[in-house]
Amino acid sequence: MRCIKCGQRACFEIRRHRAAFCQEHLIEHLRNQVEKTIKKFKMFSPKDKILAAVSGGKDSLALWDILLDLGYCTEGLYIHLGISSYSDKSHEMAEKFALSRGVPLYTVSLKEIFGEGMEYIARKTSKSFCSACGLIKRYIMNITAKLGGFDAIATGHNLDDETAALLGNVLRWQIGYLARQSPNMPERGGLARKVKPLCRLTEREMAAYCIVKGIDYILDECPMSRGATSLKYKETLNLLESSSPGTKDQFYLSFLERGQRYFKPVEEEVELKDCVKCDQPTTVEMCSFCRQMERAGFDSLALKKSLKELLSTKGNSFII
Amino acid sequence: MRCIKCGQRACFEIRRHRAAFCQEHLIEHLRNQVEKTIKKFKMFSPKDKILAAVSGGKDSLALWDILLDLGYCTEGLYIHLGISSYSDKSHEMAEKFALSRGVPLYTVSLKEIFGEGMEYIARKTSKSFCSACGLIKRYIMNITAKLGGFDAIATGHNLDDETAALLGNVLRWQIGYLARQSPNMPERGGLARKVKPLCRLTEREMAAYCIVKGIDYILDECPMSRGATSLKYKETLNLLESSSPGTKDQFYLSFLERGQRYFKPVEEEVELKDCVKCDQPTTVEMCSFCRQMERAGFDSLALKKSLKELLSTKGNSFII
Numbered sequence: 284m285r286c287i288k289c290g291q292r293a294c295f296e297i298r299r300h301r302a303a304f305c306q307e308h309l310i311e312h313l314r315n316q317v318e319k320t321i322k323k324f325k326m327f328s329p330k331d332k333i334l335a336a337v338s339g340g341k342d343s344l345a346l347w348d349i350l351l352d353l354g355y356c357t358e359g360l361y362i363h364l365g366i367s368s369y370s371d372k373s374h375e376m377a378e379k380f381a382l383s384r385g386v387p388l389y390t391v392s393l394k395e396i397f398g399e400g401m402e403y404i405a406r407k408t409s410k411s412f413c414s415a416c417g418l419i420k421r422y423i424m425n426i427t428a429k430l431g432g433f434d435a436i437a438t439g440h441n442l443d444d445e446t447a448a449l450l451g452n453v454l455r456w457q458i459g460y461l462a463r464q465s466p467n468m469p470e471r472g473g474l475a476r477k478v479k480p481l482c483r484l485t486e487r488e489m490a491a492y493c494i495v496k497g498i499d500y501i502l503d504e505c506p507m508s509r510g511a512t513s514l515k516y517k518e519t520l521n522l523l524e525s526s527s528p529g530t531k532d533q534f535y536l537s538f539l540e541r542g543q544r545y546f547k548p549v550e551e552e553v554e555l556k557d558c559v560k561c562d563q564p565t566t567v568e569m570c571s572f573c574r575q576m577e578r579a580g581f582d583s584l585a586l587k588k589s590l591k592e593l594l595s596t597k598g599n600s601f602i603i
Numbered sequence: 604m605r606c607i608k609c610g611q612r613a614c615f616e617i618r619r620h621r622a623a624f625c626q627e628h629l630i631e632h633l634r635n636q637v638e639k640t641i642k643k644f645k646m647f648s649p650k651d652k653i654l655a656a657v658s659g660g661k662d663s664l665a666l667w668d669i670l671l672d673l674g675y676c677t678e679g680l681y682i683h684l685g686i687s688s689y690s691d692k693s694h695e696m697a698e699k700f701a702l703s704r705g706v707p708l709y710t711v712s713l714k715e716i717f718g719e720g721m722e723y724i725a726r727k728t729s730k731s732f733c734s735a736c737g738l739i740k741r742y743i744m745n746i747t748a749k750l751g752g753f754d755a756i757a758t759g760h761n762l763d764d765e766t767a768a769l770l771g772n773v774l775r776w777q778i779g780y781l782a783r784q785s786p787n788m789p790e791r792g793g794l795a796r797k798v799k800p801l802c803r804l805t806e807r808e809m810a811a812y813c814i815v816k817g818i819d820y821i822l823d824e825c826p827m828s829r830g831a832t833s834l835k836y837k838e839t840l841n842l843l844e845s846s847s848p849g850t851k852d853q854f855y856l857s858f859l860e861r862g863q864r865y866f867k868p869v870e871e872e873v874e875l876k877d878c879v880k881c882d883q884p885t886t887v888e889m890c891s892f893c894r895q896m897e898r899a900g901f902d903s904l905a906l907k908k909s910l911k912e913l914l915s916t917k918g919n920s921f922i923i
Contacts, residue, residue, distance in 0.1 A: 453773050454843070454854045456862035515846050519839050523774070526835050534774045542776035545865040 288312075295491050298528035306495045313492050317349045317480050324467040326478040331434035333357040334475075336424050337380075337388070339373030341500045342439030344380050345492045346481050350437065351384055357437070360427050362420055363392035365400020366507060373501040380498060387597050389431070391423050396589045397581045401507075407579035412507045415575065422572035426563055426587060428475035431594045435476040440466075443486045445479065446531045447516035449538055462546040466539075472555035473564035483532065561587055608632075615811050618848035626815045633812050637669045637800050644787040646798040651754035653677040654795075656744050657700075657708070659693030661820045662759030664700050665812045666801055670757065671704055677757070680747050682740055683712035685720020686827060693821040700818060707917050709751070711743050716909045717901045721827075727899035732827045735895060742892035746883055746907060748795035751914045755796040760786075763806045765799065766851045767836035769858055782866040786859075792875035793884035803852065881907055 284293040286305035293303035297312075304312055320326070327333060333350060337343040337359045350357040361377040364370050374390065381388035394400045405415040428436045445466070452460040466482040468474075481489065493500050508514070523530045557563070558570035561583055565571070576583035604613040606625035613623035617632075624632055640646070647653060653670060657663040657679045670677040681697045684690050694710065701708035714720045725735040748756050765786070772780040786802040788794075801809065813820050828834070843850045877883070878890035881903055885891070896903035 453862075454850060456854075456857040456860075458861060458865070512847070515843060519842055522839055522842070523835060527832070530774060534776075537776040540776075541778060542773075545778070 294495070295488075297488065299524070299532055309491060310495060313345075313484060313488060314349050314352060316483055317346075318353055320466070320483050321353075321478075321480050324478070324482075326437075326467050326480060327355070327435045327476070329354060329356075331355070332432065334424070334428050334431065334433035334436045335359050336420075336436055336438045337361050337377045338439070339376035339501045340439070341489045341493045341498075342441050342444075342481060342486070344376065344439075344498050344500050345489045345496075346437060346439045347380065347386075348384070348496060348498060349492075350480070351386065358386060358431075358433075359388040360424065360436075361388055361390045362423050363390055363394070364416065364419075365392070365394040366402060366505065369501070369503060369506050370400070372503070376499055376501050389427065389593050391427070391586070391590060391593065393419070396585050397576075397579075399579075399581075404575070404579045404581075408575050409578075410575070413511065416507070418571055418575060422563065422570070423586070423590075424477075425475050426561075427590060427594070429473065429563075430587075430590055433475065435478050437478050437480055439481055439489075440479040441481045441484055441486055441489055442531050442535060443517050443520070444513075445482050446520050446535050447513045449535060450516045450520060451512065458546050461543065464538075464543070473557070474555065482535070485531070560584065614815070615808075617808065619844070619852055629811060630815060633665075633804060633808060634669050634672060636803055637666075638673055640786070640803050641673075641798075641800050644798070644802075646757075646787050646800060647675070647755045647796075649674060649676075651675070652752065654744070654748050654751065654753040654756045655679050656740075656756055656758045657681050657697045658759070659696035659821045660759065661809045661813045661818075662761050662764075662801060662806070664696065664759075664818050664820050665809045665816075666757060666759045667700065667706075668704070668816060668818060669812075670800070671706065678706060678751075678753075679708040680744065680756075681708055681710045682743050683710055683714070684736060684739075685712070685714040686722060686825065689821070689823060689826050690720070692823070696819055696821050709747065709913050711747070711906070711910060711913065713739070716905050717896075717899075719899075719901075724895070724899045724901075728895050729898075730895070733831065736827070738891055738895060742883065742890070743906070743910075744797075745795050746881075747910060747914070749793065749883075750907075750910055753795065755798050757798050757800055759801055759809075760799040761801045761804055761806055761809055762851050762855060763837050763840070764833075765802050766840050766855050767833045769855060770836045770840060771832060778866050781863065784858075784863070793877070794875065802855070805851070880904065 284296060284303045285291065286293045286308050287302045288308035288311070289305060291305045294306050295309050296303040333355050335343065335347040335350060335357050337347055339361070347357060347359055359377065359381055361374055363374050377388060393404070401416050401419070404419070405412040408415050410418070424436050427433070449464060452464060466479040468477040470476040520531055553566045555564040555566060558565045558573055559568050560573040561570060563570050563572070573583040604616060604623045605611065606613045606628050607622045608628040608631070609625060611625045614626050615629050616623040653675050655663065655667040655670060655677050657667055659681070667677060667679055679697065679701055681694055683694050697708060713724070721736050721739070724739070725732040728735050730738070744756050747753070769784060772784060786799040788797040790796040840851055873886045875884040875886060878885045878893055879888050880893040881890060883890050883892070893903040
């Protein structure tokens, strides 16, 4: 197999594009794909300040690396959930990357702020672990972007994540979710813009990117996600992709280009107001983060206070 | 495992219903499910005359058997495509069933009418085998229903077939197909009503039905369908179903109940006119069946002529 750019020996094949690349041109290809995606979905411009939500995994670190290489002013946010050794290890990876590139990383640690981690908080609420954790992460991302003056939050969701979510929404015909699923969720009523610049690239490509670029990342999946339905959907889509390369890309893109518009007229824009406790946007009196933290016996405002301090520093210099 | 109806030893488990049945109650359950489906989707009434399109496989023979047991006046149509020994074997099964129940079976044989079978015809046209064959089968079913005065054509499409088709339509977001996919396609402009009374039952249940009822059916799949994408979709959905029983049922029903309506406003009702050659409904001057047969070097009208003779007989007595 030869690189389609230079004819040198290829190190990586991308079957759905009927292409293979050497290391140098693989990086170039993936970077170009991200740049194209940012432009196609009008995610942000070089003037914007981006907050990359990093987990220490391949996707988010590759995303941050690519955004920096493309010249976007991007700072990192790591949410330390206090999940056994997994959180420590993944934090180490995020920190190592930030230091190697000399860029700020803001670490929000649940245990440092509340004295307890995600496992304790989830147990105290009636929600499933993943849904309680998702709520907290979304809240922290949003409030960090708002307090830190970021123009957009970029997450490492890749094509596998997006198509797995889409398949799940389609298997149950969840119209509201279908109407909202987007690689670019514009800012509205205090909710920061959220973008997914990797939505056209696969997990496998992101792993290859990190390997070639020498980016150390945590290999383990979150130990709490074992048996998650989304993993089953990914397995299923991989089966289809292997027998018909391009299936995922076509599924996702044709949804965005042709399918989704049919669900749009029914999307009800619920009005957002300020949470009586923390001022963050909510559809009810008190936002679900404050309610969840109250149920777990914590003062939700401790987060905002600690975040303001953190943002006044230069990020990782504060943690080390 | 015990039968949920009588407590006797169960012979068959239906995981998505968390139920198991003895032979007697399995038959009763499946028959009731078909009756419920016919009523739910307002397919037909006991006054109607039904044409069951039978292939000699488990689904269509079980369908015919159930419709007869439920008291619906149902006659059979077998389309002999002349596909190697597969067609002869499957015809034998259909005939055997019709004789055992003493009901008419009309056999339309491509080789008898045109001197050549489906393989020759498909080769002469530029279409894929399955698409050329599908066109011919749809045409023959419709013209038989019209000339024979049938109120509806019932096909043996089961839940596996319907969800595989739905998944295929969703993976490509084929809006027109999504708008039209239905277990009950009403009559319009010379096109007979088409119904799928087995759409809530699985392949596995239909096989069990035939085994318990002692109905002989052809085990082989059509040799021309090997490697068909629909088989890959079925495999995929079986994977999801096995880890989460009820996935297929939910996918299909929530589509019909919640999802499909969003595609409906865009469905363009193309006006149908009579084919200049055969008088059957078409959107253009000459219908695609007549054009396909012309391309293969045959006079399409031979079919209509032969069909009129066939329908004037009592079906299978004509063939034997």
